[in-house]
Amino acid sequence: MLLALAAGPMAAGVIAFILGKRFGRTARDYFADLVAVVELALLIYCSYLELSGKPVYFIARDMCGLGLSLKLDGFRIIYGLVAAFMWAMTTIFSREYMAHYPRTNRYYFFFLFTLGATVGVFLSADLFTTFLFFEIMSFTSYAWVAHDETKESLRAAETYLCVAVIGGMVMLMGLFLLYSMTGTLRMEELYESVSQAVLIDPSLKSRVYVAGGCMLFGFGAKAGMFPLHIWLPKAHPVAPAPASALLSGILTKSGIFGILVISSHIFLHDPDWGFTILVLGVITMFTGALLGVFSINIKRTLACSSMSQIGFILVGIGMQGLLGGENALAIRGTILHMVNHSLIKLVLFMCAGVIYMNLHELDLNRIRGFGKGKIILTAAFLVGGLSISGIPGFSGYISKTLLHESIVEYMNEAPAEMYGTYKFIEAVFLLTGGMTLAYMTKLFAAVFIEKRTAGSGHGQGDAGSYSYSAEDERSGHEHDTGCREGAYMNDQSSFAIILSALVLFILGAGPYRFMDSIAALAVPFMNGEEFGERVNYFSGGNLKGGLISISIGMLIYFGFIRTVLMKKDESGNKVYIDAWPAWLDVENLIYRPALQHIIPFVLSFILRIFDRMTDHAVSLMQRTMLSEIEPRRPLLYGNAFTHTAGMALDKVEELLNDTIRKKRPKHVNYEKKIALSVEQVFKTFRLTSRSVSFGLMMFSLGCIFTLIYLIYVLVMHIT
Numbered sequence: 001m002l003l004a005l006a007a008g009p010m011a012a013g014v015i016a017f018i019l020g021k022r023f024g025r026t027a028r029d030y031f032a033d034l035v036a037v038v039e040l041a042l043l044i045y046c047s048y049l050e051l052s053g054k055p056v057y058f059i060a061r062d063m064c065g066l067g068l069s070l071k072l073d074g075f076r077i078i079y080g081l082v083a084a085f086m087w088a089m090t091t092i093f094s095r096e097y098m099a100h101y102p103r104t105n106r107y108y109f110f111f112l113f114t115l116g117a118t119v120g121v122f123l124s125a126d127l128f129t130t131f132l133f134f135e136i137m138s139f140t141s142y143a144w145v146a147h148d149e150t151k152e153s154l155r156a157a158e159t160y161l162c163v164a165v166i167g168g169m170v171m172l173m174g175l176f177l178l179y180s181m182t183g184t185l186r187m188e189e190l191y192e193s194v195s196q197a198v199l200i201d202p203s204l205k206s207r208v209y210v211a212g213g214c215m216l217f218g219f220g221a222k223a224g225m226f227p228l229h230i231w232l233p234k235a236h237p238v239a240p241a242p243a244s245a246l247l248s249g250i251l252t253k254s255g256i257f258g259i260l261v262i263s264s265h266i267f268l269h270d271p272d273w274g275f276t277i278l279v280l281g282v283i284t285m286f287t288g289a290l291l292g293v294f295s296i297n298i299k300r301t302l303a304c305s306s307m308s309q310i311g312f313i314l315v316g317i318g319m320q321g322l323l324g325g326e327n328a329l330a331i332r333g334t335i336l337h338m339v340n341h342s343l344i345k346l347v348l349f350m351c352a353g354v355i356y357m358n359l360h361e362l363d364l365n366r367i368r369g370f371g372k373g374k375i376i377l378t379a380a381f382l383v384g385g386l387s388i389s390g391i392p393g394f395s396g397y398i399s400k401t402l403l404h405e406s407i408v409e410y411m412n413e414a415p416a417e418m419y420g421t422y423k424f425i426e427a428v429f430l431l432t433g434g435m436t437l438a439y440m441t442k443l444f445a446a447v448f449i450e451k452r453t454a455g456s457g458h459g460q461g462d463a464g465s466y467s468y469s470a471e472d473e474r475s476g477h478e479h480d481t482g483c484r485e486g487a488y489m490n491d492q493s494s495f496a497i498i499l500s501a502l503v504l505f506i507l508g509a510g511p512y513r514f515m516d517s518i519a520a521l522a523v524p525f526m527n528g529e530e531f532g533e534r535v536n537y538f539s540g541g542n543l544k545g546g547l548i549s550i551s552i553g554m555l556i557y558f559g560f561i562r563t564v565l566m567k568k569d570e571s572g573n574k575v576y577i578d579a580w581p582a583w584l585d586v587e588n589l590i591y592r593p594a595l596q597h598i599i600p601f602v603l604s605f606i607l608r609i610f611d612r613m614t615d616h617a618v619s620l621m622q623r624t625m626l627s628e629i630e631p632r633r634p635l636l637y638g639n640a641f642t643h644t645a646g647m648a649l650d651k652v653e654e655l656l657n658d659t660i661r662k663k664r665p666k667h668v669n670y671e672k673k674i675a676l677s678v679e680q681v682f683k684t685f686r687l688t689s690r691s692v693s694f695g696l697m698m699f700s701l702g703c704i705f706t707l708i709y710l711i712y713v714l715v716m717h718i719t
Contacts, residue, residue: 001042001046001056001058002046002056002057002058002070002071002072002123003058003060003068003070004042005039005042005043005046005080005116005119005120005123006070006116006117006119006120006123006133007116008035008038008039008116009035009039009112009113009115009116009119010112010113010116010117012031012032012035012112013108013109013110013111013112013113013116014109015031016028016031016032016035016105016108016109016112017105017106017108017109019031020104020105020108021105025099025104028104028105028108029094029095029108032091032094032108032111032112033088033091033092033095035091035112035115036084036087036088036091036092036115037088039084039087039088039115039119040081040084040085040087040088043077043080043081043084043119044081046072046080047072047077047080047081050072050073050077051077055071055072056071056072057069057070057071057072057125058070058071059125066126066128066185067126067128067129068128068129068132069124069125069126069129069186070120070123070124070125070129071123071125072123073524073525074520074521074522074523074524074525075335075521075522075524075525075526076122076123076525077521078335078339078518078521078522079122079253079257079338080119080122080123082250082253082339082342082343083115083118083119083122083250084115084119085503086245086246086249086250086342086343086346087115087246087250089346089350089496089499089500090242090243090245090246090346090350090496091111091242092492092493092495092496093241093242093350093353093492093493093496093497094107094108094111094240094242095492095493096357096489096490096492096493097240097241097242097353097357097493098240098242100357101147101240103147103149106143106147107143107144107147107240110140110141110143110144111144111242111243113136113140114137114140114141114144114246114251117133117134117136117137117140118133118137118246118250118251118254120132120133120136120137121133121134121137121254121257122254122257125186125187125188126184126185126186126187127175127178127185127187127190127215127258127261128175128185130257130258130261131168131171131172131175134168134171134218134222134254134258135164135168137251137254138161138164138165138168138222139161139164141160141243141246141247141251142157142160142161142164144239144240144243144246144247145157145160145235145238145239145243145247147239147240147243148238150238152238153238153239155234156231156234156235156237156238156239157235157238159230159231159234159235159587160231160234160235162595163221163228163230163231164221164222164231166221167217167218167219167220167221167222167228168218169218170214170217170218171214171215171217171218171219171258172218173214174210174211174212174213174214174215174216174217174218175211175215177207177210177211177214178190178194178208178211178215178266181194181197181204181207181208181211182194182197187261187265188265190261190265190266191265191266191268191527194208194266208266209273212262212266212267212273215258215262216259216262216277218258219255219256219257219258219259219262220255220259220280221255222251222252222254222255222258223252223253223254223255223256223259223310223314224252224255224284224288224306224307224310225255225259225280225281225284225310225311225314226280226283226284226287226307226311227586229284229287229288229307229586230586230587230591232248232252232303232304232306232307233291233295233300233303233304233307234303234587235247235303236248236299236300236302236303236306236349237297237299237300237303237362240353241299241349241350241352241353241356241357242349242350242353244299244302244303244349244352244353245345245346245348245349245350245353248302248303248306248345248349249341249342249343249344249345249346249349250342252306252310253338253341253342256310256313256314256317256338259277259314259317260317260334260525260526263277263317263320263321264320264525264526264527264528265527267321268321268527269321269324269325269327270321271321271322271324273321274317274318274319274320274321274322274323275318275321275322276318277314277317277318277321278314278315278318278319278321278322278425279318280314280318281311281312281313281314281315281316281317281318282311282315282425282428282429283311284307284308284310284311284314285308285309285310285311285312285314285315285428285429285432286308286311286428286431286432286435287307287308287311288304288305288306288307288308288309288310288311289304289305289308289432289435289436289439290435291304291307291580292304292305292308292435292436292439293435293438293439293442293556293560293561293565294565294578294579294580295439295580296363296364296365296576296577296578297362297363297364298352298355298362298364298367298443298446298447299349299352299356299362300362301439301442301443302345302348302349302352302443304439305345305388305436305439305440306341306345308432308435308436309337309341309388309436310341311432312337312341312399312400312403312429312432313334313337313338313341315403315407315425315429316330316331316333316334316337316402316403316406317330317334319333319403319406319407319410320334320526320528322410323406323409323410325529326409326529327406327528327529328523328528328529328530329402329403329405329406329409329535330402330403330406331519331522331523331526331528332402332516332519332523332535333399333400333401333402333403333405333406334403334526335518335519335522335526336395336398336399336402336515336518336519337396337399337400337402337403339399339507339518340387340388340395340396340398340399340504340507341388343395343500343503343504343507344384344387344388344395344396344504345384346500347380347381347383347384347497347500347501347504348381348384348385348388350380350493350496350497350500351377351380351381351384351497354377354488354489354493354497355367355370355371355447357489358370358488364442364443364446364447364576365575365576367446367447368446368447368450368451368452369447369450369451369452370447370452371447371448372448372449372452374448374488376489376494376497376498377448377488377489377497378448379501380497380498380500380501381443381444381447381448382444382448383501383504383505384501384504385440385441385443385444387504387508388436388440389433389436389437389440389441389549389550389553390433390436390437390546390549390550391437391546391550392538392543392546393508393509394504394505394508395504395505395507395508395511395515396508397508397537397546398508398511398515398537399515400433400546400549401535401537401542401545401546402535403429404426404429404430404542404545405535405542407422407425407426407429408426410422411423411426430545430548430549430552431549431552433546433549433552433553434548434549434550434551434552434553434554434555434556435552435553435556436549436553437549437550437552437553437554437557438552438553438554438556438557438560438561439561441553441554441557442557442561442576446576511537512534516534564579565577565579639675639678641678642671642674642675642678643671643675645670645671645674646669646670646671646672646673646674646675647671649670649671649674650669650670650671653666653667653668653670
C-alpha cells in the first residue's frame with residue numbers, strides 16, 4: 001500500500017494529462033481532486049493501522065540495485081499527512097487559480113507526479129530510496145517554476161534546476177562514501193554501523209564528516225539553507241501560487257527531512273555537528289528575515305520568510321546536537337515549527353494567489369487596499385500572519401517558544417567562555433522574530449488596511465472581478481473560473497483557504513491537546529527521550545521572549561519600514577520603495593560568475609599548462625633520446641602487412657623471372673596490388689557494417705551465441 005501512495009499519483013499524473021487532452025479541463029480537474037483526496041484518505045488509513053500496532057512497510061530488495069524500502073512511524077505519519085493535506089487543498093485551489101493559465105495539462109501532470117515523489121521521500125526508510133524520490137521530485141517541480149515560460153520564470157527555473165542537480169550529485173557522493181564505510185544506508189542501522197566503523201578504525205571519523213557534509217550540501221540546497229538559498233526568493237514569485245505553497249511548505253521540508261536523518265541517525269548528540277548546523281541556521285534565519293523586510297513583492301516576501309523560518313528549524317536541529325540526551329525541548333520545537341511553517345505557508349500563499357488572480361499584480365504598491373472588506377481573505381491571512389510572527393495564542397508562538405527555551409537551556413549549561421556566544425545567538429533569535437512580525441505587518445497593512453491609490457492594481461479589484469488582457473486571450477488562457485459575479489474567489493477556493501486556516505487556528509488554540517501530541521509522535525524518529533514535564537507555554541518567562549520580539553517588530557515597522565522604506569511619490573502618496581541594492585545578489589555576484597567564467601577559465605588555464613608541458617616533453621625527447629634514431633620513411637602503399645606480403649611476392653616474381661620465365665618475364669607491383677585489394681575489402685566491410693541488415697545479422701548471431709551459452713550452463717547445472 002505504501003508503494004501505491006508513492007507510485008499511484010505518478011500514474012495518475014499521466015491519466016490526468018490524457019483526460020485533459022481528450023475530455024477537457026473539467027474532467028481533468030475533478031480527477032486531480034479525487035486523486036489528492038484518495039491519497040489523503042489512504043494515508044489516514046495506513047496511519048491508523050500503524051498506530052494500532054500493525055506495522056506498515058514495503059521492501060523491494062532487488063529494485064534499482066540497492067532496493068527500495070518504505071515505512072511508517074510517528075514522524076512519517078505526521079509529514080505524510082501534512083503533505084497529503086496540503087496537496088488536497090492546493091489541488092482544489094488550483095481549479096480556479098489555473099483557469100486563466102495556458103498549458104494546464106502539463107501543470108497537472110507534474111503536480112501529481114511531484115506528489116508521489118514527495119510522499120516517497122517522507123516514507124523512505126533508507127537514504128538510497130530517499131535519494132531516488134528526492135531527485136524525481138527536483139526534476140518534476142522544475143516545471144512549476146518554469147510554467148509561465150517568461151524570461152524571469154525561465155531564469156529562476158534555471159537557477160532552481162542548477163542548485164538541485166549540483167546538490168543531488170554532491171549528495172550522491174556523500175552516500176557513496178557512507179555506504180563504503182558502513183555497508184548500509186538503512187536509517188535505523190546507520191548510527192550503530194557508523195559507531196562500529198569508527199570504533200574499529202578511528203581515522204574514518206573524518207570521512208564520516210566529509211560524507212555528512214556532502215549530504216548536508218544536497219539536502220540543504222533543497223531546504224533553502226544559506227548559502228544555497230539563491231533559488232528560493234526567485235522561484236516562489238514566478239511559480240503559480242499553489243505550487244509556491246508546496247515549494248515553500250513541503251518541498252523545503254524534504255530537505256529538512258534529510259538533515260534530520262543525518263543529524264539524528266549519524267551524528268546523534270554530536271556537539272561539533274550541532275554547532276555547525278546552529279551557525280548555518282542562525283545565518284539563514286537572519287538573512288531571510290532581512291530580505292523579507294526590504295522586499296516589496298508579496299510572494300517574494302513570503303519566500304524570504306520561508307528561508308528565515310527554515311533557519312529557525314535548523315536552529316532547533318543544531319540545539320538537538322548540542323543538548324545531547326537532554327534535547328527534548330529542541331526536538332519538540334523543531335517538529336512543531338516544521339508543521340507550523342508548512343500550514344502557515346499553505347494559507348499565506350493561497351491568499352497571495354487570490355490577490356494575483358484578481359489583479360495580476362504582486363507589487364505592494366499595486367495591490368494595496370485590495371483586501372479591505374474581504375472577510376474570509378482577511379481572517380485567513382491574519383491567522384497565518386499572527387502564527388508565523390509568534391504571537392501568543394497562535395501555533396507559531398508554541399514552536400518558537402520551545403526553540404527559544406532550548407537555546408536558554410544550553411546557554412546556562414555551556415562553558416563560561418561560550419556564554420557570550422549563545423547570548424548573542426539568543427539575541428539574533430529574538431531580533432529575527434521581531435523582523436518577522438515587521439514584514440508580516442507590512443504585508444497585512446498594505447493589503448488590508450491602506451487605501452488604494454490611483455496607480456494601484458488594474459482598477460477591477462475593488463469590484464472583485466477578474467481582469468484579463470488581450471495578451472491572455474491570444475495565449476489561450478481559459479477564463480471559466482466558476483466564480484459568482486462580484487466575488488473575488490469561488491466556493492472551492494474559499495473552502496480550501498477556510499479549512500487550511502481553521503486547522504492552523506485549532507493547533508494554536510489547543511497546544512497541549514494537539515501540538516504536544518504531534519511532538520510526541522516525532523520523538524522516536526529523532527532518537528529523543530520522552531519529555532516528562534509539561535511546558536507552561538504561557539508562563540511569565542516564556543511570554544517575556546514573545547513580548548520582546550513583538551516590541552522589536554513594532555520598532556522596526558514604525559521606525560524603519562514606515563520611515564526609511566517608504567517615500568512620497570509625485571502625487572503625494574506614500575509608496576514602498578525597493579531599497580535593497582541590486583548588485584547585492586549572491587547569485588549574480590558570486591555563483592553565476594564563478595560557474596560561467598571563473599571556474600571554466602581556471603580549468604582551461606590548467607589544461608593549457610598540461611598541454612604545453614606535454615608538447616615540451618615530446619620536443620625534449622626528440623632532441624635528446626630520439627635524436628639519433630633515423631625516422632621511418634612512410635610506406636607508399638598499404639600498411640605493414642601488405643608491404644611485407646607484397647615484398648615477398650615481388651622477390652618470388654624476381655626469382656621466377658630469372659629462371660623459369662627468363663624469356664617471358666612478368667613485372668607486377670604486388671605491394672601496390674595487395675594494398676589496393678585489402679583497401680577494397682575493408683571499404684566493402686565498412687559499408688556493409690553500417691547497413692541495417694548487417695546490424696540485424698550481428699544481433700541475431702549474438703542472440704544465438706547467448707542461447708547456446710545459456711543451454712550449456714543449464715546442461716552443466718543439471719548434470
